[in-house]
Amino acid sequence: MHLHCPMPKFDFEFITLGHGSGGLLTNKLLDSGVFDVLKNDTLNKRHDGAFLKLEGEIAFSTDSFVISPIFFPGGNIGELAVNGTVNDVAMCGAIPKYISLSFILEEGLPMSEFWEILVSIKEACDKAGVIVATGDTKVVDKGKGDKIFINTTGIGVVHPKSSIDIDNIKTGDRIIVSNQIATHGIAILSVREGLEFETTIESDTTNLNHSILSLIDEFGQDIHLLRDPTRGGLSSSLNEIARDTEKGIIIEEQHLPIDQQVSGACEILGLDPLYSANEGIFLAIVSGDKADEIVNRMSRFDNCQHASIIGTVIADHPKKVVITNTMGGKRVVNMQIGEQLPRIC
């Protein structure tokens, strides 16, 4: 799976302010690395912007990535930045096509780390089927950034069978989560805190577009909303949906898929997995009578093996999310207040 991209010989070991000057050093950095790794016909034009040919309705999404640490179990900031934006475009029911790539580098970043991130970006792009169409590189003085921040902005073409629209959500719709929750948050926390588990908990960062698009192909009209519950976790996404639809949401705790180690870590650390960040999962709000069929189909995808119907859209308690446990207990799940884990993506 990994690209064979040995780092070329640079005549500098670290990023300097000059690499952000727009002059000779910027061009040198681009010529001797960035363009070679990312090359494609669009980017190769080297204009201030890219020219794209697109047919149909466009989906457009942006995210800046500031995760710390930049390398973590299961990935790094580069692939996270590609997957994050690819997934946001896919959540619009669109086929991601192009991304822009903008770096804010901190003076002193080792070239070897920049190179590793760059190669991961290329691998993630190839996997998702997108190309980097245009980009930008800025450098800030040491102490005014944190190694590397990345913005990616994505463009996709809406799938003709997609009917994603929050207004399509009806009472009785079921809520599906595509895979185990809380994994990314706990993976990052464990590396930050130096926690050790039997096996390393790895971030689930991945591109979801291929799975999503084959679902839309098959179940188009019955998929009413897609959302990736990244920052703020499941609780924030569900609360936003309840707020914006003015309907209630009920979640059954026992149907929340979660890895045993992740669940154990949450318990030890006193964290609620509903508030923990996710990367490689999505929520689908689907027609009630198709939910079983959809979840069965999903569980055959590599990255949705633990897909589960976790709840229902109801008329009761509008704008609120309530969770029930196996004992029959109920509690309201609010949106995350404050910050459980800063710089998670």
Add this chain to the structure above:
Amino acid sequence: MHLHCPMPKFDFEFITLGHGSGGLLTNKLLDSGVFDVLKNDTLNKRHDGAFLKLEGEIAFSTDSFVISPIFFPGGNIGELAVNGTVNDVAMCGAIPKYISLSFILEEGLPMSEFWEILVSIKEACDKAGVIVATGDTKVVDKGKGDKIFINTTGIGVVHPKSSIDIDNIKTGDRIIVSNQIATHGIAILSVREGLEFETTIESDTTNLNHSILSLIDEFGQDIHLLRDPTRGGLSSSLNEIARDTEKGIIIEEQHLPIDQQVSGACEILGLDPLYSANEGIFLAIVSGDKADEIVNRMSRFDNCQHASIIGTVIADHPKKVVITNTMGGKRVVNMQIGEQLPRIC
């Protein structure tokens, strides 16, 4: 010209990490300010991405802005971020339509400063005729950023009469600069160094799209390339064009338009205006026989009053830029090496 947008009463005075959590505080910040200022039908959907309807060929450009200081004579980082991307899209011969807006805020940024930047963003969008279609807000811990970094990524529709393509450049084409050079660089330098002049030198940041598009309307085929010589100054843009066309460029020093105060400041500071950053100007490479007509037309635009033909594309000394002075002297102008003035945009 200025919007009447008094800052609402926030129950916090400074940005905190929680405002980047994706949870309640993020939503509070967006609801009580960002969405009110920037509101439009596309943004109001509040999905992970925006849905856009566009016809024709698309231009796509990205830039991250890290300028220091964030407020400077003639503008602030907010309007700079809008104008910069609007202009990059316009340089593609396209009509800018939508931008994405992504903030990386440093914990502790005063809300009043964030508000002022936000209002400037809205004003700049209105002036350029673009809307913010989608966005993102991240917060980094104090000392891991520098107040505010902004990424804007723009989408436009290529003007049907545009034939911008570096391959269209021919020997004999003339090079026009649309207005006085080096102003932005000297404005930023003077505020950083606390230099005083008779009158304040203000950044020339502005949107160029309306002027560009009316030129393309009138002279479509005769405009072969547009470039805004921001970071790296005129020298870097001209060198890139020489490199990519494999032709020579000759510039006549006496035709370079420059404000007297700016020129004086350059002399005192030992700076070459050819390497100083620009914001509100562009280079146009145009058919030789239309150059006079084009420059005359341009000088009637408010933001191109000092438009001037500064040089010619020639067959001699391919890939090199040479400047002649009034005494008949010649010198090669290289691309900027290293960094004259970091974080200029």
